[in-house]
Amino acid sequence: MDEDVMAAPATTGEPVLRASGIVQSFLGTTVLHGVGIELRAGEVHGLVGENGAGKSTLMKILAGAHHPDEGTIELHGERVSFSSPLQAQRAGIATVYQEFNLLVDRSIAENVWLGREPRRGPLVDRARMLRETRELLSSIGVPDLDPALPVRQLSVAEQQIVEIAKAVSLDAKVISMDEPTAALADHEVSLLYRIVEALTARGIAILYVSHRLREVFDLCSTITVLKDGRQVGTYPAAELDERGLVRLMVGRELSAFFPDRAADAAPGEVALALEGAGNGFVDDISLEVRAGEIVGLAGLQGAGRTELLSAIFGADPFTRGSMRVGGEALRPRSPRHGVRAGLALITEDRKGQGLSLSLTVAQNALGVVRAVFPGRTAAARTELPSTLEELALVARGLDQEVQFLSGGNQQKVVLARWLAVAPRVVLMDEPTRGIDVGAKYGVYEVMRRLTSAGVAILMASSELPEVLGMSDRVLVMRDGRLVGALPPSASEEDVLALAAGAEGAEAAA
Incomplete structure (x- = not known):
């Protein structure tokens, strides 16, 4: 990817969102133990940890999907408490989840503006909705995606782009992204980098969750590490490297990212063969x-x-x-x-x-x-x-x-x-x-x-x-x-x- 789309912002602004002492339990099991995080205007803040570390739970609390048992959340310095995702969205917090949340039999435009459809009197203004969706898609670099297409006809990558477009359309002050590139091709990842750069330039705070550590270092200026529901720490990205970050995440050194094959291993007979297949x-x-x-x-x-x-x-x-x-x-x-x-x-x-x-x-x-x-x-x-x-x-x-x-x-x-x-x-x-x-x-x-x-x-x-x-x-x-x-x-x-x-x-x- 080009260097000019990978650099994390050098400076960030005032705190937009601050969560402190967050405790969350489900069925008697505590999954977050006093976790805190601070997101600043124009900053991409990485949130990393193994599966089960509590990342998704923290994101859902910030998004209003869960209500914490203990702790506080402040938005622009004022304490808030969200009872639903819609309430969090209206306050300026949008979330792009790893698993898609789209209605597959509706169009791209209908998904982007679901619940917020432009109207002409009592009726949905479909022409305006299609036009504004086309403008939105064009503004994030995908002008050729037809907003009238039903989601069912889209590739996995295109569905992910719709999720990102939906979040951008909310004009949020905070956008949480959970594995946003998991299904994207390389050129689409580069597009996401440019979108992130444009969002932070407008002062939006981004919480970025990814298992792809290269992306975390490319985009994030600050990284918070969770392990087993506890906050290991928050670090300037410039002070870490991939191996050091892995050590913080898993609590041990990995001798290698990929296990060696047995020294005496040798391929056997042909198990699968194709010839001119199509x-x-x-x-x-x-x-x-x-x-x-x-x-x-x-x-x-x-x-x-x-x-x-x-x-x-x-x-x-x-x-x-x-x-x-x-x-x-x-x-x-x-x-x-x-x-x-x-x-x-x-x-x-x-x-x-x-x-x-x-x-x-x-x-x-x-x-x-x-x-x-x-x-x-x-x-x-x-x-x-x-x-x-x-x-x-x-x-x-x-x-x-x-x-x-x-x-x-x-x-x-x-x-x-x-x-x-x-x-x-x-x-x-x-x-x-x-x-x-x-x-x-x-x-x-x-x-x-x-x-x-x-x-x-x-x-x-x-x-x-x-x-x-x-x-x-x-x-x-x-x-x-x-x-x-x-x-x-x-x-x-x-x-x-x-x-x-x-x-x-x-x-x-």
């Missing part, structure tokens, strides 16, 4: 993934990584070319067919596609084996406690609803449900999206254990350090095609140049 989304795909190997899929947003994994799994079957699993010809007609052949797919949207949030840990973990291999269910139920122990799942018990687990622990439940069917090939789409650095390390350790047991992994990820740190080989996609392969020793710049089709970019032989 459908309406990807074309002429030829690749091999061997047992015990992790092959990374890199590419810009829209390159076709998710579509390729979906086709392999049988959700959008290939219509041409060949595919082999374990040496046997296969063209899955459906996900069930793919699972029976030894395939597993961990989707990028764990809450929308990977889990049933209202069901328990056990119900989710046994869901696939019960549906596809009912005869194995009893054995899988017996093995489940030891599987979850190996995954280091933190939960009250097997009967806890997964909606109450942290993002990292939800992802471990997703892993558990696929481990129950003993797959040969695991397809991973953004396996650590939206989880913190400590939880990521736990997922990486599970991936290493899988490959040590001879499982093949094909992993698509937007995080290039993850791709390069975990992969034995890196395949790069562009416009629905594979455009080359790179060793894990390649630089991020090498991968991006190949993914973008930059002149002079070369793939390994």
Whole structure:
């Protein structure tokens, strides 16, 4: 990204919002212990910590979604108490949550102005609403997004942009952003940086929550660290580096961000092979993934990584070319067919596609084996406690609803449900999206254990350090095609140049 869109503001103004001594408990469990934070005009203030540290709870208190048991909140020096998010919005506090809060059957414009629609007499002035939404989208750098489009037709990245536009439209004095770039492509991240820069230039205070530590250092002038619901401290960003920040977050040194593979590990037989495979989304795909190997899929947003994994799994079957699993010809007609052949797919949207949030840990973990291999269910139920122990799942018990687990622990439940069917090939789409650095390390350790047991992994990820740190080989996609392969020793710049089709970019032989 360009240097001119990454610099944090050098100076900030007066305190806009101050929270002090915030205590919050749920069902007898204290999740915030006397936490405080101060946001200043024109400042981007980072809030970091592992999943379960209390970040989301603090944000929801500031947004009026929760009322603290103890503590005070001051806005522009005056004590306030919000009984609802709408009351907080009217006071000038907007929140962009990590999980989307959009009505998918309504248009972009209707979502942006929901509850605040411009009117002509008793009727909604739709022409004005569309015009003002178009102007708003243009002002934040996305003039080509049609405000009349229903949200259902938007990509994940476009839905995130609608959430940001909705917050900007509130003319807030404080904007809280919870993982705003989790689903954005690189050029969209650059756009967000420019939006943040413009907002702070107008004196808006921004509370920025992200597991992407590079973003925190790019944007934030001050960083508050939470751990286990307690405030570790608040620091000038210039006095920290990534390793020091990780140490504050997890309370220990990480010997490495990515666990090493076993010294004697060597790829086995070809577990997955494609030759000239394609459908309406990807074309002429030829690749091999061997047992015990992790092959990374890199590419810009829209390159076709998710579509390729979906086709392999049988959700959008290939219509041409060949595919082999374990040496046997296969063209899955459906996900069930793919699972029976030894395939597993961990989707990028764990809450929308990977889990049933209202069901328990056990119900989710046994869901696939019960549906596809009912005869194995009893054995899988017996093995489940030891599987979850190996995954280091933190939960009250097997009967806890997964909606109450942290993002990292939800992802471990997703892993558990696929481990129950003993797959040969695991397809991973953004396996650590939206989880913190400590939880990521736990997922990486599970991936290493899988490959040590001879499982093949094909992993698509937007995080290039993850791709390069975990992969034995890196395949790069562009416009629905594979455009080359790179060793894990390649630089991020090498991968991006190949993914973008930059002149002079070369793939390994």
